[in-house]
Amino acid sequence: MRTKSKLLITVASLFLVLAFYPASRPAFAQAEGDKIYLGQLNKLQSEILNEERIILVYTPTGYEQSETKYPVMYLLDGTYHFHHVTGIVDFLTREGRISNMIVVALVNTDRTRDFSPTRDISNRGSRFETAGGAENFLEFFEKELIPYVNKHYRTKDYRILVGHSFGGLFTVNALLSRPEMFDAYVAISPTFWWDDNYLARKARPFFKQSPDLRKFLYISMGNEGQLMTESAERFTLLLESEAPEGLVWHYDFMGDEDHGSTPHLTIYKALEDLYDGWELPPGLLDSTVAAVHEHFLKLSNRFGYEIDVPEAVLNMMGYTALGQENFDKAIKIFKLNVKKYPNSANVYDSLGEGYEAMGEFELARENYALAVEKGEIIADPNLPIYKQHLENMQDKLGLQ
Amino acid sequence: MRTKSKLLITVASLFLVLAFYPASRPAFAQAEGDKIYLGQLNKLQSEILNEERIILVYTPTGYEQSETKYPVMYLLDGTYHFHHVTGIVDFLTREGRISNMIVVALVNTDRTRDFSPTRDISNRGSRFETAGGAENFLEFFEKELIPYVNKHYRTKDYRILVGHSFGGLFTVNALLSRPEMFDAYVAISPTFWWDDNYLARKARPFFKQSPDLRKFLYISMGNEGQLMTESAERFTLLLESEAPEGLVWHYDFMGDEDHGSTPHLTIYKALEDLYDGWELPPGLLDSTVAAVHEHFLKLSNRFGYEIDVPEAVLNMMGYTALGQENFDKAIKIFKLNVKKYPNSANVYDSLGEGYEAMGEFELARENYALAVEKGEIIADPNLPIYKQHLENMQDKLGLQ
Known part of the structure; x- marks a missing residue:
């Protein structure tokens, strides 16, 4: 799934920001009377x-x-x-x-x-x-x-x-x-x-x-x-x-x-x-993975410890490419995110969305299923969204 | 007990502030691995x-x-x-x-x-x-x-x-x-x-x-x-x-x-x-209760609902008077706080400290005991302090 990030604001129009305000789902338990x-x-x-x-x-x-x-x-x-x-x-x-x-x-x-x-x-x-x-x-x-x-x-x-x-x-x-x-x-x-x-x-x-x-x-x-x-x-x-x-x-x-x-x-x-200079410069999200790596390499040198490209940044890059219908680039980036963050659930869900946009429904279904599997292991609060994606795809494929 | 308040800074010297920085006791549960x-x-x-x-x-x-x-x-x-x-x-x-x-x-x-x-x-x-x-x-x-x-x-x-x-x-x-x-x-x-x-x-x-x-x-x-x-x-x-x-x-x-x-x-x-003007003006803490009432009456009129003199303000006024060895004023203010906030534990503890400073140990003991009693009812995080005060006073009175 697309995750809210400040990055959106620097690369996308204001209207995109308004449309994709932070997810409504709070990242904490949700039972009646629950403590935060x-x-x-x-x-x-x-x-x-x-x-x-x-x-x-x-x-x-x-x-x-x-x-x-x-x-x-x-x-x-x-x-x-x-x-x-x-x-x-x-x-x-x-x-x-x-x-x-x-x-x-x-x-x-x-x-x-x-x-x-x-x-x-x-x-x-x-x-x-x-x-x-x-x-x-x-x-x-x-x-x-x-x-x-x-x-x-x-x-x-x-x-x-x-x-x-x-x-x-x-x-x-x-x-x-x-x-x-x-x-x-x-x-x-x-x-x-x-x-x-x-x-x-x-x-x-x-x-x-x-x-x-x-x-x-x-x-x-x-x-x-x-x-x-x-x-x-x-x-x-x-x-x-x-x-x-x-x-x-x-x-x-x-x-x-x-x-x-x-x-x-x-x-x-x-x-x-x-952290002045930490923020990803405008435009970098629809440039290359190499350019984004370069940004974080510079930060790594400055702060003196290895700073990985965050999962959320790669995820947004993938969706940016997807929005431009640059499917090959999107899939490549989503796959890279899966490789870097194999225990995340959302990386599979995003890859699924990439495949779905390309019409590769079977690959989409496989990745949605992986998102649900990983999401259950890590108790991901967005699990219901992954399940919904999987169900929709199963419907599309006539599997239900 | 004396409770930390910004008010201290306006009336007392910087050194007093440094000496009475916020209590170290966090206002939440304290067992190993507890959630906040x-x-x-x-x-x-x-x-x-x-x-x-x-x-x-x-x-x-x-x-x-x-x-x-x-x-x-x-x-x-x-x-x-x-x-x-x-x-x-x-x-x-x-x-x-x-x-x-x-x-x-x-x-x-x-x-x-x-x-x-x-x-x-x-x-x-x-x-x-x-x-x-x-x-x-x-x-x-x-x-x-x-x-x-x-x-x-x-x-x-x-x-x-x-x-x-x-x-x-x-x-x-x-x-x-x-x-x-x-x-x-x-x-x-x-x-x-x-x-x-x-x-x-x-x-x-x-x-x-x-x-x-x-x-x-x-x-x-x-x-x-x-x-x-x-x-x-x-x-x-x-x-x-x-x-x-x-x-x-x-x-x-x-x-x-x-x-x-x-x-x-x-x-x-x-x-x-x-809330500009909300803060108690410098000097008001060692003026009269009437002057402090006046401050909150003005705020009540401005905000359109009744704003009581906070327990913490009366408490600080009492300690200010106590610090000036104006015992009658201190006791009067601590008693007023007991009357206004009878379910608080600390109001009794403070009154106890007032009596103790005057050498009225039996009255001090009575109020420390009330602080412990109320503190247990409301699960006051400062209960151990009240208990310590009570024990010390019982020792002084030869009751243990």
Whole structure:
């Protein structure tokens, strides 16, 4: 079946978009009174922190029906941000603007302890009595949390760290302490003033020693008073003069926002920035498979991990060719999708539609039957559609 | 217990905010492998539409633990927008910027039929063969859907309608057809060109006949090509010259967005606009209960339904007084909260903390015990905290 994709909008007319708005079928269970799920709550026992930790995990729509691996966002203060941040990820993914990803949101136990890299003995810092545990918390990430997530979920080797306030302090500190752990950093309203501008003091020698650093860093700051903004600007000046060339960084001053409201818009904008150029350029859908491969090869090089041509993109390319009555091209692309994603049900259904359009009804029936077979295995929510296609084709062939 | 609120940020120092970041305890079930819920899927059989309809319903955090009634957002193309829009509602509510609300997201069956007010016999319109069912869909809202929601959920008589594209067409048409049904309208990238600018043609006489109209209308448009933007501007010109004074409207041209990406930022900005002035002004938390009542009375008049002083606001006022060692004021406010929200558990726990701070340990113990009792009834996720308070107090009193 044709699946909705932002891609439609770039290649087809507006009217096509209006006609093929997202399928009405929700991708979750449908019985009366059913609950709609947002994610999964997991517990892990940390020896390093000597306590049990809770994480909230969001997996992309279709995760259960595929074998795809995903990059992972690690989100601090997870209780507070899990819902709205996964909403952004879901929306921007559907719009084709960013890569889909797993979101791992950490529930706090003692955030002061975990997020602060030192004890701050100044007047304002000394009230945070448990401070100074960031190095230990990074150790927990490296030795326990990331291995746990990689073991229990299908992950690509690309990680984004997102933190707000003290969490922003932790996020920038993570870059300076263990740059190998994350690829992109979103630091929202970070408390750069901590311990006499500890981060700025640490960054200077770090940048000098890391000429080959290739990372993404997005820093935002609302209208949060002199202490917050001045220390942030101080860090920004350092970035301007001393950051290695490969560190792509942005400083976003949001004058209309305050300390509490910065997170949502920051994460939205940071993800758009990080994935600038991700979207398939207009016209590519009715070009060649090779050209589309080239686009994703470039992205693979940029992000440093292998990014396959998504099933949905090949599917749309096939339907685009079909719409142009270029049957050979359509069948070739649908077959390629079957080869790349043999456990998907929809790839067979689409190939079936290709054959049906050509009048190859027996081949169409075979593929609809395969779609139903696979759809039952993976509990595909679109199974009723595949069954309908199969029935119609059996009728056409006089098999019923 | 002290509950996190945006209000903290406006009255207390930044350091207080950092110290009292949102509680680490997530407001959902916590067993290993537990699912995290986003909402509820309901089905209703419509006689008017002669089909079964699915709605996805989000209720605010704490809904099960309270008896509060909420305004309702009706969200079209619900499958697509449910997750990210409820994320915005959750985030902005926690920041204290908007009222919490129930979100009812409608799953499509035939969106062309339901959203379009007429058949459009022009070249571009005639391909939408099932068009023209909006009046019937409004009848479904009025006679079946809204009564269903009011019966099954605790609702205030305030409704917001949100629609995108054809859904935006439906949204503006709803205002012009049955203005009594909704109070606020968010029309995202509406297809004003439909049927030779049908909406503009309909609006002119409607505005003339409705001098007392008091509604909120937010219209957005991305960079979507001449047809879309010109017809939107035409409608905007009409609003400028002929809209009744009581119609508060905004036209938001988003040059960086396209037809698919407008929804998220539009809804974020529209809600902030609709609830401009909702946030408790700085300083009000340590003023008088009467002044806070006055703030919510003004909001009640503006929104046209009774808006109580929220439990969380009174709770924070009590703790503010407690922090200033104004014990009489604190106890008075905590008692008022008990009177207003007798089924809450936390109101008793807070009153207990007030008494404990005064050294009235027996009264503290009594109220902690009530917090535990109520907490068990409503399955309050903070029950372990109340139990801890009770135990500590029993220890202090030598009762264990």
